Amino acid sequence: MLTALITVFAVTEEVAKAGKSIGLGVGGGLGAVGAGVGIGIIFGKVIEAITRQPEMRDEITSIQWLGFALTEACFFYGLVAGLLAAFIV
Protein backbone atom coordinates (compact mmCIF):
# COMPACT_ATOMS: atom_id res chain seq x y z
CA MET A 1 0.00 0.00 0.00
CA LEU A 2 2.68 2.44 1.09
CA THR A 3 4.98 1.60 -1.79
CA ALA A 4 2.07 2.01 -4.19
CA LEU A 5 1.32 5.46 -2.76
CA ILE A 6 4.97 6.48 -2.98
CA THR A 7 5.06 5.31 -6.58
CA VAL A 8 1.92 7.30 -7.36
CA PHE A 9 3.37 10.43 -5.80
CA ALA A 10 6.64 9.97 -7.63
CA VAL A 11 4.76 9.55 -10.89
CA THR A 12 2.60 12.63 -10.32
CA GLU A 13 5.71 14.67 -9.62
CA GLU A 14 7.29 13.44 -12.82
CA VAL A 15 4.10 14.24 -14.71
CA ALA A 16 3.96 17.71 -13.20
CA LYS A 17 7.56 18.29 -14.26
CA ALA A 18 6.74 17.09 -17.76
CA GLY A 19 3.73 19.41 -17.89
CA LYS A 20 5.87 22.36 -16.84
CA SER A 21 8.41 21.58 -19.53
CA ILE A 22 5.64 21.29 -22.09
CA GLY A 23 4.26 24.65 -20.91
CA LEU A 24 7.62 26.32 -21.39
CA GLY A 25 8.14 24.71 -24.77
CA VAL A 26 4.68 25.54 -26.07
CA GLY A 27 4.74 29.08 -24.68
CA GLY A 28 8.11 29.89 -26.19
CA GLY A 29 7.71 27.84 -29.35
CA LEU A 30 4.23 28.84 -30.45
CA GLY A 31 4.94 32.43 -29.41
CA ALA A 32 7.96 32.40 -31.68
CA VAL A 33 5.92 30.92 -34.55
CA GLY A 34 3.28 33.64 -34.36
CA ALA A 35 5.72 36.48 -33.94
CA GLY A 36 7.91 35.11 -36.72
CA VAL A 37 5.01 35.05 -39.18
CA GLY A 38 3.95 38.54 -38.09
CA ILE A 39 7.41 40.06 -38.42
CA GLY A 40 7.81 38.43 -41.81
CA ILE A 41 4.54 39.94 -42.98
CA ILE A 42 5.53 43.39 -41.66
CA PHE A 43 8.89 43.49 -43.40
CA GLY A 44 7.45 42.03 -46.60
CA LYS A 45 4.77 44.71 -46.69
CA VAL A 46 7.35 47.41 -45.93
CA ILE A 47 9.46 46.33 -48.89
CA GLU A 48 6.34 46.33 -51.05
CA ALA A 49 5.27 49.76 -49.83
CA ILE A 50 8.71 51.33 -50.29
CA THR A 51 9.12 49.95 -53.80
CA ARG A 52 5.74 51.43 -54.68
CA GLN A 53 6.25 54.78 -53.02
CA PRO A 54 9.94 55.41 -52.33
CA GLU A 55 9.19 59.01 -51.28
CA MET A 56 7.25 57.74 -48.23
CA ARG A 57 10.30 55.87 -46.99
CA ASP A 58 10.89 57.80 -43.73
CA GLU A 59 7.30 57.61 -42.59
CA ILE A 60 7.04 53.93 -43.45
CA THR A 61 10.26 53.17 -41.59
CA SER A 62 9.00 54.62 -38.32
CA ILE A 63 5.70 52.74 -38.60
CA GLN A 64 7.65 49.62 -39.48
CA TRP A 65 9.63 49.69 -36.23
CA LEU A 66 6.49 50.32 -34.23
CA GLY A 67 4.83 47.30 -35.81
CA PHE A 68 7.96 45.22 -35.43
CA ALA A 69 8.21 45.90 -31.71
CA LEU A 70 4.51 45.36 -31.09
CA THR A 71 4.63 42.02 -32.92
CA GLU A 72 7.87 40.95 -31.31
CA ALA A 73 6.34 41.62 -27.91
CA CYS A 74 3.74 38.89 -28.58
CA PHE A 75 6.57 36.38 -28.58
CA PHE A 76 7.58 37.60 -25.14
CA TYR A 77 4.05 37.28 -23.80
CA GLY A 78 4.17 33.61 -24.77
CA LEU A 79 7.64 33.23 -23.33
CA VAL A 80 6.70 34.91 -20.04
CA ALA A 81 3.64 32.67 -19.74
CA GLY A 82 5.86 29.66 -20.38
CA LEU A 83 8.41 30.78 -17.80
CA LEU A 84 5.60 31.35 -15.29
CA ALA A 85 4.32 27.85 -15.94
CA ALA A 86 7.75 26.30 -15.64
CA PHE A 87 9.20 28.09 -12.63
CA ILE A 88 6.47 29.72 -10.61
CA VAL A 89 3.16 27.83 -10.85
Place this chain on the structure above:
Amino acid sequence: MSAHAATIDAGGAPAAGGATPGGSKGGSLRTKVLIGLGIWLGGTIALIAIAGFSGTRNKEFEPQNEFKLDTWVHLGVFSINKAVMYLVIAATLTSVTMIYIARRMQQRPNRVQTAVEIVYRLMRDSIAGGNMDQRMAARWFPFIGTLFLFILFSNLIGYLPLPTNTEHELHVAGLTIPSFSLYAATANLSIPLVLALVVFVSYNLEGIRAKGAIGYLKSLIPNGVHGPMAGFIFVLEFISNMMRLLSLSIRLFANILAGHLLILFMAGALAVLLGSAWLGWFTLPLGIALFGFEVGLVAALQAFIFATLTAIYLGGAVAESH
Protein backbone atom coordinates in the same frame (compact mmCIF):
# COMPACT_ATOMS: atom_id res chain seq x y z
CA MET B 1 37.03 31.51 -58.50
CA SER B 2 38.11 35.02 -59.48
CA ALA B 3 34.66 35.98 -60.79
CA HIS B 4 33.09 34.76 -57.58
CA ALA B 5 35.64 36.68 -55.51
CA ALA B 6 34.90 39.82 -57.51
CA THR B 7 31.18 39.62 -56.70
CA ILE B 8 31.97 39.27 -53.00
CA ASP B 9 34.25 42.30 -53.30
CA ALA B 10 31.52 44.30 -55.04
CA GLY B 11 29.07 43.40 -52.30
CA GLY B 12 31.45 44.02 -49.45
CA ALA B 13 33.11 47.28 -50.45
CA PRO B 14 31.25 48.98 -53.28
CA ALA B 15 33.21 52.22 -52.94
CA ALA B 16 36.60 50.65 -53.49
CA GLY B 17 35.43 48.20 -56.12
CA GLY B 18 36.21 50.25 -59.19
CA ALA B 19 39.73 51.39 -58.44
CA THR B 20 41.41 48.26 -57.18
CA PRO B 21 41.59 45.10 -59.23
CA GLY B 22 38.88 42.88 -57.82
CA GLY B 23 40.81 39.63 -57.59
CA SER B 24 43.30 40.33 -54.81
CA LYS B 25 41.02 42.30 -52.48
CA GLY B 26 38.08 39.92 -52.87
CA GLY B 27 40.40 37.01 -52.32
CA SER B 28 41.65 38.43 -49.06
CA LEU B 29 38.11 38.99 -47.78
CA ARG B 30 37.22 35.47 -48.72
CA THR B 31 40.34 34.17 -47.03
CA LYS B 32 39.55 36.11 -43.88
CA VAL B 33 36.02 34.69 -43.74
CA LEU B 34 37.35 31.18 -44.33
CA ILE B 35 40.04 31.61 -41.67
CA GLY B 36 37.41 32.82 -39.18
CA LEU B 37 35.12 29.89 -39.95
CA GLY B 38 38.07 27.53 -39.73
CA ILE B 39 39.11 28.85 -36.30
CA TRP B 40 35.52 28.55 -35.09
CA LEU B 41 34.89 25.01 -36.35
CA GLY B 42 38.43 23.87 -35.63
CA GLY B 43 38.19 25.12 -32.06
CA THR B 44 34.89 23.31 -31.64
CA ILE B 45 36.33 20.05 -32.94
CA ALA B 46 39.50 20.46 -30.85
CA LEU B 47 37.45 21.06 -27.70
CA ILE B 48 35.29 18.00 -28.45
CA ALA B 49 38.49 15.98 -28.89
CA ILE B 50 40.02 17.30 -25.65
CA ALA B 51 37.04 17.48 -23.28
CA GLY B 52 34.63 15.02 -24.86
CA PHE B 53 31.27 15.56 -26.51
CA SER B 54 28.93 15.13 -23.58
CA GLY B 55 29.56 16.69 -20.21
CA THR B 56 28.00 16.21 -16.82
CA ARG B 57 25.07 18.36 -15.87
CA ASN B 58 26.09 21.08 -13.40
CA LYS B 59 23.53 21.12 -10.60
CA GLU B 60 25.08 23.97 -8.59
CA PHE B 61 24.84 26.71 -11.19
CA GLU B 62 21.41 28.32 -11.33
CA PRO B 63 21.07 30.83 -14.15
CA GLN B 64 18.09 32.57 -12.58
CA ASN B 65 20.38 33.73 -9.76
CA GLU B 66 21.81 36.24 -12.23
CA PHE B 67 18.56 38.16 -11.73
CA LYS B 68 18.26 37.63 -7.99
CA LEU B 69 18.29 40.81 -5.94
CA ASP B 70 20.44 40.62 -2.83
CA THR B 71 19.83 43.42 -0.36
CA TRP B 72 23.08 45.29 0.14
CA VAL B 73 22.04 48.05 2.52
CA HIS B 74 19.16 47.31 4.87
CA LEU B 75 16.93 50.37 5.21
CA GLY B 76 13.47 48.81 5.48
CA VAL B 77 11.39 49.94 2.51
CA PHE B 78 14.29 51.93 1.10
CA SER B 79 16.73 49.01 1.05
CA ILE B 80 19.35 49.21 -1.64
CA ASN B 81 19.99 46.34 -4.02
CA LYS B 82 21.29 45.85 -7.54
CA ALA B 83 18.16 47.19 -9.25
CA VAL B 84 18.11 50.31 -7.10
CA MET B 85 21.74 50.96 -7.95
CA TYR B 86 21.02 50.65 -11.68
CA LEU B 87 18.01 52.96 -11.31
CA VAL B 88 20.10 55.60 -9.56
CA ILE B 89 22.87 55.32 -12.14
CA ALA B 90 20.38 55.63 -15.02
CA ALA B 91 18.58 58.60 -13.47
CA THR B 92 21.85 60.40 -12.66
CA LEU B 93 23.29 59.75 -16.11
CA THR B 94 20.12 60.95 -17.83
CA SER B 95 19.95 64.22 -15.94
CA VAL B 96 23.69 64.95 -15.78
CA THR B 97 24.43 64.31 -19.45
CA MET B 98 21.38 66.14 -20.72
CA ILE B 99 21.86 69.17 -18.44
CA TYR B 100 25.56 69.28 -19.29
CA ILE B 101 24.88 69.22 -23.02
CA ALA B 102 22.06 71.77 -22.71
CA ARG B 103 24.32 74.15 -20.72
CA ARG B 104 27.03 74.24 -23.33
CA MET B 105 25.01 74.44 -26.49
CA GLN B 106 26.99 76.08 -29.26
CA GLN B 107 26.23 77.78 -32.51
CA ARG B 108 28.41 75.29 -34.31
CA PRO B 109 27.46 71.97 -32.74
CA ASN B 110 30.00 69.24 -32.17
CA ARG B 111 29.20 65.60 -32.76
CA VAL B 112 27.56 64.89 -29.40
CA GLN B 113 25.36 67.95 -29.61
CA THR B 114 24.27 66.97 -33.12
CA ALA B 115 23.33 63.50 -31.92
CA VAL B 116 21.37 64.88 -28.97
CA GLU B 117 19.63 67.36 -31.25
CA ILE B 118 18.58 64.51 -33.56
CA VAL B 119 17.17 62.61 -30.57
CA TYR B 120 15.42 65.78 -29.38
CA ARG B 121 13.86 66.32 -32.78
CA LEU B 122 12.77 62.67 -32.90
CA MET B 123 11.10 62.99 -29.50
CA ARG B 124 9.49 66.34 -30.22
CA ASP B 125 8.35 65.92 -33.79
CA SER B 126 7.68 62.26 -34.38
CA ILE B 127 6.93 60.85 -30.92
CA ALA B 128 5.08 63.69 -29.20
CA GLY B 129 4.09 65.88 -32.15
CA GLY B 130 3.03 63.04 -34.43
CA ASN B 131 0.48 61.56 -32.05
CA MET B 132 -1.04 64.55 -30.24
CA ASP B 133 -2.26 67.99 -31.21
CA GLN B 134 -0.02 71.04 -30.79
CA ARG B 135 -1.02 72.12 -27.29
CA MET B 136 -1.03 68.60 -25.83
CA ALA B 137 2.32 67.86 -27.45
CA ALA B 138 3.88 71.00 -25.97
CA ARG B 139 2.54 70.14 -22.53
CA TRP B 140 3.43 66.46 -22.50
CA PHE B 141 6.69 66.57 -24.43
CA PRO B 142 8.89 66.89 -21.29
CA PHE B 143 7.25 63.82 -19.75
CA ILE B 144 7.56 61.73 -22.89
CA GLY B 145 11.11 62.89 -23.53
CA THR B 146 12.14 62.01 -20.00
CA LEU B 147 10.55 58.57 -20.27
CA PHE B 148 12.35 57.93 -23.55
CA LEU B 149 15.77 59.03 -22.30
CA PHE B 150 15.44 57.30 -18.95
CA ILE B 151 14.45 53.97 -20.49
CA LEU B 152 17.15 54.34 -23.13
CA PHE B 153 19.88 54.98 -20.57
CA SER B 154 18.51 52.29 -18.31
CA ASN B 155 18.61 49.73 -21.13
CA LEU B 156 22.02 50.79 -22.37
CA ILE B 157 23.86 50.67 -19.04
CA GLY B 158 22.34 47.22 -18.68
CA TYR B 159 24.79 46.02 -21.32
CA LEU B 160 27.90 47.26 -19.52
CA PRO B 161 29.40 44.60 -17.29
CA LEU B 162 29.49 46.12 -13.80
CA PRO B 163 30.82 44.48 -10.62
CA THR B 164 27.43 43.70 -9.14
CA ASN B 165 27.27 39.93 -8.75
CA THR B 166 27.79 39.43 -5.01
CA GLU B 167 27.04 35.72 -5.25
CA HIS B 168 30.32 34.87 -6.98
CA GLU B 169 33.31 36.90 -5.93
CA LEU B 170 36.63 37.47 -7.61
CA HIS B 171 39.89 37.65 -5.75
CA VAL B 172 42.25 40.04 -7.47
CA ALA B 173 45.54 41.02 -5.78
CA GLY B 174 44.24 40.48 -2.28
CA LEU B 175 41.02 42.37 -2.90
CA THR B 176 37.63 40.72 -3.01
CA ILE B 177 35.37 42.27 -5.60
CA PRO B 178 32.00 41.07 -6.85
CA SER B 179 32.24 39.46 -10.26
CA PHE B 180 31.13 41.43 -13.30
CA SER B 181 27.66 40.79 -14.57
CA LEU B 182 25.00 42.23 -16.83
CA TYR B 183 21.82 43.49 -15.29
CA ALA B 184 19.33 46.20 -16.16
CA ALA B 185 16.80 47.95 -14.00
CA THR B 186 14.25 47.37 -16.76
CA ALA B 187 14.87 43.61 -16.60
CA ASN B 188 12.94 43.65 -13.34
CA LEU B 189 9.17 43.79 -13.72
CA SER B 190 8.61 46.35 -10.97
CA ILE B 191 10.33 49.24 -12.74
CA PRO B 192 8.50 49.01 -16.09
CA LEU B 193 5.32 48.42 -14.09
CA VAL B 194 5.76 51.66 -12.16
CA LEU B 195 6.52 53.56 -15.36
CA ALA B 196 3.44 52.04 -16.99
CA LEU B 197 1.33 52.96 -13.95
CA VAL B 198 2.43 56.58 -14.20
CA VAL B 199 1.51 56.57 -17.89
CA PHE B 200 -1.80 54.81 -17.21
CA VAL B 201 -2.85 57.26 -14.50
CA SER B 202 -1.80 60.30 -16.49
CA TYR B 203 -3.61 59.42 -19.71
CA ASN B 204 -6.77 58.43 -17.89
CA LEU B 205 -6.71 61.66 -15.88
CA GLU B 206 -6.08 63.66 -19.03
CA GLY B 207 -9.06 61.96 -20.69
CA ILE B 208 -11.30 62.61 -17.69
CA ARG B 209 -10.18 66.25 -17.57
CA ALA B 210 -10.98 66.72 -21.23
CA LYS B 211 -14.38 65.00 -21.30
CA GLY B 212 -15.52 64.50 -17.71
CA ALA B 213 -15.68 61.10 -16.02
CA ILE B 214 -18.93 59.98 -17.68
CA GLY B 215 -17.95 61.42 -21.03
CA TYR B 216 -14.59 59.68 -20.90
CA LEU B 217 -16.18 56.31 -20.14
CA LYS B 218 -18.71 56.90 -22.92
CA SER B 219 -15.96 57.76 -25.36
CA LEU B 220 -14.56 54.25 -24.94
CA ILE B 221 -17.46 53.06 -27.11
CA PRO B 222 -16.64 53.62 -30.79
CA ASN B 223 -18.92 55.81 -32.89
CA GLY B 224 -21.87 54.12 -34.52
CA VAL B 225 -22.39 51.36 -31.95
CA HIS B 226 -25.88 51.43 -30.41
CA GLY B 227 -28.22 49.31 -28.34
CA PRO B 228 -27.20 46.21 -26.36
CA MET B 229 -24.08 45.83 -28.46
CA ALA B 230 -22.72 49.03 -26.92
CA GLY B 231 -22.59 47.46 -23.44
CA PHE B 232 -20.65 44.48 -24.70
CA ILE B 233 -18.21 46.67 -26.64
CA PHE B 234 -17.82 48.89 -23.59
CA VAL B 235 -16.77 45.94 -21.43
CA LEU B 236 -14.31 44.82 -24.09
CA GLU B 237 -12.83 48.29 -24.49
CA PHE B 238 -12.62 48.75 -20.75
CA ILE B 239 -10.71 45.49 -20.37
CA SER B 240 -8.41 46.35 -23.25
CA ASN B 241 -7.77 49.69 -21.58
CA MET B 242 -6.71 47.86 -18.44
CA MET B 243 -4.59 45.44 -20.46
CA ARG B 244 -2.53 48.35 -21.75
CA LEU B 245 -0.99 48.52 -18.29
CA LEU B 246 0.08 44.89 -18.55
CA SER B 247 1.22 44.99 -22.16
CA LEU B 248 3.17 48.22 -21.71
CA SER B 249 5.12 46.90 -18.74
CA ILE B 250 5.58 43.30 -19.88
CA ARG B 251 6.75 44.36 -23.34
CA LEU B 252 9.67 46.32 -21.93
CA PHE B 253 10.45 43.90 -19.12
CA ALA B 254 10.32 40.73 -21.19
CA ASN B 255 12.31 42.17 -24.07
CA ILE B 256 15.18 43.20 -21.84
CA LEU B 257 15.00 40.08 -19.69
CA ALA B 258 14.94 37.75 -22.69
CA GLY B 259 17.82 39.67 -24.26
CA HIS B 260 19.91 39.33 -21.14
CA LEU B 261 19.02 35.65 -20.79
CA LEU B 262 19.95 34.93 -24.41
CA ILE B 263 23.28 36.74 -24.06
CA LEU B 264 23.91 34.90 -20.81
CA PHE B 265 23.16 31.48 -22.28
CA MET B 266 24.99 32.02 -25.56
CA ALA B 267 28.08 33.52 -23.92
CA GLY B 268 28.80 30.63 -21.62
CA ALA B 269 25.99 29.75 -19.25
CA LEU B 270 24.82 26.93 -21.51
CA ALA B 271 28.29 25.40 -21.47
CA VAL B 272 28.56 25.75 -17.70
CA LEU B 273 25.08 24.33 -17.17
CA LEU B 274 25.59 21.30 -19.40
CA GLY B 275 29.26 20.97 -18.53
CA SER B 276 30.51 20.60 -22.09
CA ALA B 277 33.34 22.89 -23.08
CA TRP B 278 32.85 22.84 -26.85
CA LEU B 279 29.34 24.29 -26.54
CA GLY B 280 30.71 27.52 -25.05
CA TRP B 281 33.07 28.03 -27.96
CA PHE B 282 30.38 27.04 -30.45
CA THR B 283 27.76 29.53 -29.18
CA LEU B 284 30.13 32.43 -28.49
CA PRO B 285 29.76 34.06 -31.97
CA LEU B 286 25.98 33.91 -31.52
CA GLY B 287 26.35 35.58 -28.14
CA ILE B 288 28.41 38.40 -29.64
CA ALA B 289 25.90 38.84 -32.48
CA LEU B 290 23.00 38.93 -30.01
CA PHE B 291 24.85 41.46 -27.88
CA GLY B 292 25.24 43.70 -30.91
CA PHE B 293 21.57 43.25 -31.80
CA GLU B 294 20.42 44.12 -28.30
CA VAL B 295 22.67 47.16 -27.92
CA GLY B 296 22.14 48.44 -31.43
CA LEU B 297 18.45 47.84 -31.89
CA VAL B 298 16.43 46.53 -28.98
CA ALA B 299 17.58 49.02 -26.32
CA ALA B 300 16.66 52.07 -28.39
CA LEU B 301 13.62 50.43 -30.00
CA GLN B 302 11.99 49.56 -26.69
CA ALA B 303 12.50 53.09 -25.36
CA PHE B 304 11.02 54.43 -28.60
CA ILE B 305 8.03 52.09 -28.39
CA PHE B 306 7.32 52.96 -24.78
CA ALA B 307 7.42 56.69 -25.49
CA THR B 308 5.40 56.36 -28.71
CA LEU B 309 2.69 54.29 -27.07
CA THR B 310 2.52 56.80 -24.21
CA ALA B 311 1.98 59.56 -26.74
CA ILE B 312 -0.62 57.50 -28.62
CA TYR B 313 -2.53 56.73 -25.43
CA LEU B 314 -2.42 60.36 -24.31
CA GLY B 315 -3.57 61.55 -27.71
CA GLY B 316 -6.29 58.91 -27.89
CA ALA B 317 -7.66 59.75 -24.45
CA VAL B 318 -8.54 63.31 -25.44
CA ALA B 319 -9.46 62.67 -29.09
CA GLU B 320 -13.13 63.14 -29.93
CA SER B 321 -13.72 59.52 -30.95
CA HIS B 322 -11.63 56.58 -31.90
